[in-house]
Structures are given as C-alpha cells and as structure tokens.
Amino acid sequence: MQVHAYMVKLGFYSFLSIANALINAYSKCGSIASASKCFDLVAEPDLVTWTSVISACAFHGLAKEATQIFDKMLTYGIRPDGIAFVGVLSACSHGGLVKKGLHYFKLMTNDYQFFPDSEHYTCLIDLLGRAGLLDEALNILTSIPIETDPSSFGAFIGACKVNGNVELAKLAAEKLFTLEPNKPVNYTIMSNTYSSENRWADVARVRHQMRYSCEQKSPGCSWLEIGGDIHTFVSGDESHPQASEVYVMLGMLLRLMK
Incomplete structure (x- = not known):
C-alpha cells in the first residue's frame, strides 16, 4: 500500500502496466476489494487488465463475478486469449458452474478458434469432476488430443477423492506415477484418497512406494x-x-x- 501511494504521488498510476500489476498484487495479498478498486479506476483497460481481475475473482472463489466480468469484457470488443479462458474456466470449476464452464470451453474452441492446451483441459476435467460427473471427466482425460499433462491426472484423482471413487482414482494414479515417478505430491494425493475411504493397507503400500521412488527431503x-x-x-x-x-x-x- 505504501508503494501504491508512492506511485500515485509520482503520477505513475496512469501507466496501464502498473495498474495491472497492482490488481495482481492486491489479489495475491488477499485483498480482492483493493484489486477491484484498482480495476475500476482504469479508464481504458486492456486484455491484461481484464484478465487480471478475472483471475483475481477466480482466485478468491468469486465465480459469478468472474464470469460477469468476462462477459462484460466481450461486450467491449476485447478478444480473449488462452490465459483469459484459463481464468474464467478456473472460476467456473471452483464455483461449480458446469453449464457456464462448458459454454466458455465451446466458445473458445468454436467461436474464437483456440486450440485448448493442457491447462484448459485440466480446468475442464476439474470442472466436471468436482460436479460429480466422473465418467464425463474420464472421457475428456482419455481423449485429449495432445500429450496429457500430469496436472490433469492430479485434478481427476482429486475429484475421485471428493466423490469417493477409489477405483477410478487408482487407474489415473497408475498413469500419473508413470509420468512423474519421483514426485512425492502424486503419492500423497493417492494416499489421501485411500485414507478417506479407510483403506489403510493401500495407504501403507503407496507410502512405501513413495519412499522407494522419491528422494528423501528435509521435512518442513x-x-x-x-x-x-x-x-x-x-x-x-x-x-x-x-x-x-x-x-x-x-x-x-x-x-x-x-
């Protein structure tokens, strides 16, 4: 806030890049109100400005506000890019807005002719999985036309944990362990999934596998x-x-x- 005040004193606030940075900074510091105020003071926001405030709302779980701002951006004739779509898809995922999320995904691919990357597919899988649509999420996961990112499998396993479907989580985990065999967090996700269902023998097996596959690190x-x-x-x-x-x-x- 002191740096913000100093920039205003020096007249730097008129620089759009500084306004964008302030929106991002306030959002990451937990002050969505200050981020929104910075956005409202921008006379002519560009794509980065719109995307910054959309992502800020998504980060704070304000799904409805994020989608409203995204729609408003479109009415101003601003063409969204892949990052803007990640922001609004993430917002829909965390807010449980399945129809909205599917609408934006189709808008991206059909109207704006964007080829989705791994982040977009991860958001889509997370969106469907959180809503309990595991079969639909699995269909997306197994039919992605590009190389599947490990984060997509992680999102699917997390959705399986929430919905208590250990068998589907196990299928995804086997692929995830193949892609990233030395990453402890992957084993932790699956261990937590088993523990949520009181499958302690499987918890012990996964933790043993983690100790064998991952380098020992100093504990936090x-x-x-x-x-x-x-x-x-x-x-x-x-x-x-x-x-x-x-x-x-x-x-x-x-x-x-x-």
Missing part, C-alpha cells in the same frame, strides 16, 4: 521465537524439552475445537 518445520530463543517443531517430533507440555496443550485445543 515451523518455529517461533520466545525471549530470543528459537523453538523449532517438526511433525511428530518429540525432541523438544517441553514436548510433553506442548502435546498436552495441543490435545486441549483439539478438544475445544471439536
């Missing part, structure tokens, strides 16, 4: 400073001298939350 940790001393915590770690007290307090907090 959190830390805090008290009186100049740094206290570091790793998941499941009991090496801290006050670990017993910490876990007692954690248990109390969990009971309160429940």
Whole structure:
C-alpha cells in the first residue's frame, strides 16, 4: 500500500502496466476489494487488465463475478486469449458452474478458434469432476488430443477423492506415477484418497512406494521465537524439552475445537 501511494504521488498510476500489476498484487495479498478498486479506476483497460481481475475473482472463489466480468469484457470488443479462458474456466470449476464452464470451453474452441492446451483441459476435467460427473471427466482425460499433462491426472484423482471413487482414482494414479515417478505430491494425493475411504493397507503400500521412488527431503518445520530463543517443531517430533507440555496443550485445543 505504501508503494501504491508512492506511485500515485509520482503520477505513475496512469501507466496501464502498473495498474495491472497492482490488481495482481492486491489479489495475491488477499485483498480482492483493493484489486477491484484498482480495476475500476482504469479508464481504458486492456486484455491484461481484464484478465487480471478475472483471475483475481477466480482466485478468491468469486465465480459469478468472474464470469460477469468476462462477459462484460466481450461486450467491449476485447478478444480473449488462452490465459483469459484459463481464468474464467478456473472460476467456473471452483464455483461449480458446469453449464457456464462448458459454454466458455465451446466458445473458445468454436467461436474464437483456440486450440485448448493442457491447462484448459485440466480446468475442464476439474470442472466436471468436482460436479460429480466422473465418467464425463474420464472421457475428456482419455481423449485429449495432445500429450496429457500430469496436472490433469492430479485434478481427476482429486475429484475421485471428493466423490469417493477409489477405483477410478487408482487407474489415473497408475498413469500419473508413470509420468512423474519421483514426485512425492502424486503419492500423497493417492494416499489421501485411500485414507478417506479407510483403506489403510493401500495407504501403507503407496507410502512405501513413495519412499522407494522419491528422494528423501528435509521435512518442513515451523518455529517461533520466545525471549530470543528459537523453538523449532517438526511433525511428530518429540525432541523438544517441553514436548510433553506442548502435546498436552495441543490435545486441549483439539478438544475445544471439536
């Protein structure tokens, strides 16, 4: 906000690229209201400006607002590009707007003659999968005319987890493990899918496969400073001298939350 104020003082706000950057910055900082205000102050928004605010709304789960802005952009005669379509398709996916999403996908391919890339197909698979249309999503996944991106399989597995269809998730996971055998997050997605259905033997099998296939990395940790001393915590770690007290307090907090 201080940098924003300084730019206004210096008269730089009239530069369209700066306005676009501000919309993006405020969105990523969690302030959709400030991003929208920056957009409203632009006299003649270009494609990047429109796309920035569409993506900002999609990022914050404002699917209806994103689609309204996209439609308004079209009425101004702005021709959308592939990035703009990713933004509006993503918004439809997170908002459960299946009909809208399919409409924009057809608009992209039929009216604007865009050849969809892997990001567009991933959005489409996610859109259908989140709505419980797993068979339709699987048809898209298996008929993509370009090389299938691993993220498309990840989106499908996530949809299977939400809808409790472990067998379809397993089929996609086998292909995903072939494409990216050394990526831990792929195994984690499938492990979580099995655990959601209480299939603990399969969870153990996937985790064993992950340990065998993936390089060991240093675990993530959190830390805090008290009186100049740094206290570091790793998941499941009991090496801290006050670990017993910490876990007692954690248990109390969990009971309160429940």
